[in-house]
Amino acid sequence: MDFYSALEDLVAQIPAGKIAFLGDIAQALGDKAAAVALPRALARISVSCGEAKRVLKADGSPILPGTLAALKRDGVAVSGLIVEGAERFAFREFVSNRPLQRLRNIQRKCARRVVLRDGVRKPRTVAGVDVSYNEDRAIAAAVLMDSETLHTIAEAIAEVDVAFPYIPGYLAFRELPPLLTALRSLPAKPSLLFVDGHGILHPAKCGIAAQLGITAKIPTIGIGKSYLVGEINSKIIGKGAAVPVRIGGRIMGYAFRSSESKHPIFISPGNMITPKTALRLTRAVCLSRVPEPIRLAHVMATEKRKRKNDT
DNA sequence: GCGACAG
């Protein structure tokens, strides 16, 4: 059963005359933190699920258009733009197998398979992957290049419909299928792969770069453009500087100021590499803020999407 | 007062 069906099942459990809060639905899905991602997912299923109009934010405000009118018909007291005292109508007795909790367990299992030893020290080739989106249609690109000259050797593109929304912490369940398809379309396996997203710098120590590295059995490095987890004590001085990011006191990656921008990138091992080597090899391919292989894959995926859009 | 939640 896919995520959207699981969400539909939950929402369908909300009885007429009652409402449900985002946080409680997220809880029923197995991760309270997923609440922030639900409005978008609810909009996606709303066509086939009228009960989605019974879902409210914690402050009693509606998510979907038409919610207040629908609730009025159901006999829920609406005042102004919100449901006053929504708590009184709250439904919480959801029956669920908590799909996100299951996925978290898969990540934990995957984390145990991660190898934090160097599988490469001097890669001959490097590759980068990235995804662009048209709704839930993913366009993934993979670029293979010479690690020394940074000349492109080969490119591949793949289009895949995804059935999983973007939820922080669960990115791999959305992007892994398209990325794998693009990666496998390359004429050769790269010695090292850069992935757009974190590696072990992840709540379950298993971000998309780790999962991809395990699945494809190659060394991978995760490159996050924004913070996800970890403690950072020291400050990053200037361009080219890096500071460790720790989880439980252990160095899991680095915040690296790769460009003039004050926003660093977050480097962490995906698989078959140490944090230190990941930092060194990333430095070697950063001509701008983002490693070249990823930057090129990003450009490729985006251009492909745009070309399709105005055709 | 308490939070940093990738793309």
Add this chain to the structure above:
DNA sequence: ATCTTGTCGC
């Protein structure tokens, strides 16, 4: 990620 215009600077 995507939606968007002009604009500042190398």
